[in-house]
Amino acid sequence: MIFNKNTLTRKNLMALTGLFLSFFLIIHLAGNLQLLLPAEEAQLQYNSYSRLLGGNIFVKFVAYVLYACIIVHTIDAIYLGIKSKRANGPSYARDRRGRASKWYSRHMMALGIIIFVFLVIHFKDFWYSYKFGEMPLDINGNKDLYTLVVVAFQELWYVILYIVAIIALGYHLLHGVFSAHRTLGLYHPLYTKIVKILGIIFAVVMTFGYILIPVYIYLTQQL
Amino acid sequence: MKIYLKIWRQKNSQSKGGFVDYTLTEVSKDMSFLEMLDMLNIQLVKKGERPVEFDHDCREGICGQCGVMINGIAHGPLKHTTTCQLHMRSFEDGDTIYVEPFKATAFPIVRDLKVNRSSLDHIIASGGYVSVDTGQAPEANSIPVTHEQAEAAFDSAACIGCGACVASCKNSSAALFTSAKISQLAQLPQGNKETPQRVVSMVNQMEEEGFGHCSFTEACQVECPEDISVLNIARMNYEYNRSRLLKK
Numbered sequence: 001m002i003f004n005k006n007t008l009t010r011k012n013l014m015a016l017t018g019l020f021l022s023f024f025l026i027i028h029l030a031g032n033l034q035l036l037l038p039a040e041e042a043q044l045q046y047n048s049y050s051r052l053l054g055g056n057i058f059v060k061f062v063a064y065v066l067y068a069c070i071i072v073h074t075i076d077a078i079y080l081g082i083k084s085k086r087a088n089g090p091s092y093a094r095d096r097r098g099r100a101s102k103w104y105s106r107h108m109m110a111l112g113i114i115i116f117v118f119l120v121i122h123f124k125d126f127w128y129s130y131k132f133g134e135m136p137l138d139i140n141g142n143k144d145l146y147t148l149v150v151v152a153f154q155e156l157w158y159v160i161l162y163i164v165a166i167i168a169l170g171y172h173l174l175h176g177v178f179s180a181h182r183t184l185g186l187y188h189p190l191y192t193k194i195v196k197i198l199g200i201i202f203a204v205v206m207t208f209g210y211i212l213i214p215v216y217i218y219l220t221q222q223l
Numbered sequence: 224m225k226i227y228l229k230i231w232r233q234k235n236s237q238s239k240g241g242f243v244d245y246t247l248t249e250v251s252k253d254m255s256f257l258e259m260l261d262m263l264n265i266q267l268v269k270k271g272e273r274p275v276e277f278d279h280d281c282r283e284g285i286c287g288q289c290g291v292m293i294n295g296i297a298h299g300p301l302k303h304t305t306t307c308q309l310h311m312r313s314f315e316d317g318d319t320i321y322v323e324p325f326k327a328t329a330f331p332i333v334r335d336l337k338v339n340r341s342s343l344d345h346i347i348a349s350g351g352y353v354s355v356d357t358g359q360a361p362e363a364n365s366i367p368v369t370h371e372q373a374e375a376a377f378d379s380a381a382c383i384g385c386g387a388c389v390a391s392c393k394n395s396s397a398a399l400f401t402s403a404k405i406s407q408l409a410q411l412p413q414g415n416k417e418t419p420q421r422v423v424s425m426v427n428q429m430e431e432e433g434f435g436h437c438s439f440t441e442a443c444q445v446e447c448p449e450d451i452s453v454l455n456i457a458r459m460n461y462e463y464n465r466s467r468l469l470k471k
Binding site for chain 1: 229292295296297323326327328329330391393394395396426430433434435436438439441442443445446453454455456457458460462463464465467
């Protein structure tokens with residue numbers, strides 16, 4: 001399956017990795033909502049939670065699956081994008097095909113690029129700094145990731161960057177979640193409808209949940 | 224009505240095409256779109272010019288032969304119609320209409336608005352049938368099929384193979400066309416038996432013809448003259464995955 005060039009197989013992999021990444025979003029949001037606790041409590045709890053994650057062998061394993069999913073999802077997107085470009089031939093001089101579909105369903109690639117660029121920044125600023133950078137410690141002796149996050153979200157442009165990227169993610173999910181289920185073969189009319197509604201709810205909750213964190217910190221935690 | 228036309232003219236698949244402007248006066252709003260093109264062609268022939276070539280046959284919306292991009296939409300502005308069932312009353316006096324052929328690598332242009340859609344035939348030939356023994360027609364009631372089953376299969380069978388799904392798709396995917404046939408046959412006891420082999424060979428053929436993948440934008444269903452459901456594609460994926468997973 002990994003090396004099969006067939007587009008349907010590639011789409012299956014896109015769907016599976018996409019759904020795993022979507023599932024991860026729930027866990028990531030749930031963990032990061034601890035940032036919204038009162039400052040002192042949040043600092044200690046968030047830092048000890050971060051250390052707990054870093055030290056757990058199961059979490060480490062899941063983290064490697066997560067990195068693999070991001071890479072496979074990205075490579076497949078590029079591969080399918082090239083294939084679709086080849087299949088398209090010359091473009092239309094007058095093209096109004098867009099009236100028949102939602103804009104975000106046609107621009108999953110562009111939304112994906114925004115998310116990817118954001119991920120590079122996100123990984124560099126938090127993941128890389130936490131894992132490989134020099135970090136001050138809190139009173140419990142844990143690396144003070146909390147302060148790093150709060151300091152980062154003092155900058156308005158940084159908060160705006162997050163909001164833009166998360167909105168792109170929201171639209172990506174809006175189309176991705178339900179269409180992934182169809183790619184994998186869910187064709188029952190009733191269940192496809194239910195999955196579509198759940199997909200919309202999921203996308204909306206994730207978008208607002210993730211936007212809440214930087215905005216809340218920017219507005220309340222002036223250092 | 225006075226209509227300004229910008230029509231894609233191309234001598235053959237190798238040559239470079241381009242738009243040529245034509246102006247038609249006294250177009251009746253009751254004419255079909257193809258009758259309007261006939262009117263243009265009569266004028267061109269009288270002038271000694273080469274007429275605009277386009278595919279058409281029944282002109283009743285059931286054969287799937289006609290199909291062009293009209294103002295950037297397959298089969299024109301109306302939803303769920305063929306080009307022949309589009310009438311000039313859908314346009315305004317003085318409108319400029321762009322007419323282009325369906326464009327996809329798997330649909331090479333033959334001439335002007337005419338494209339070669341043999342790739343769709345190849346997909347059907349690769350498995351879109353039921354293998355039966357020759358001889359007398361079997362007793363129709365020996366295999367029970369419920370009314371609902373027959374209707375559902377017929378909804379998928381309604382595809383006329385015009386290629387508007389491919390032309391409307393941002394990936395030039397033939398998934399709706401291919402899946403309609405797979406789904407139709409999978410829903411009937413006669414066809415269901417061969418589904419695992421059929422789906423793999425038809426999907427592989429679709430791939431070989433150079434069509435793109437499906438990303439469920441659902442544009443194909445909106446522009447499909449027969450309103451074939453995109454859920455057929457999901458069913459094709461299900462049957463394909465099942466066939467691959469259970470392969471011995």
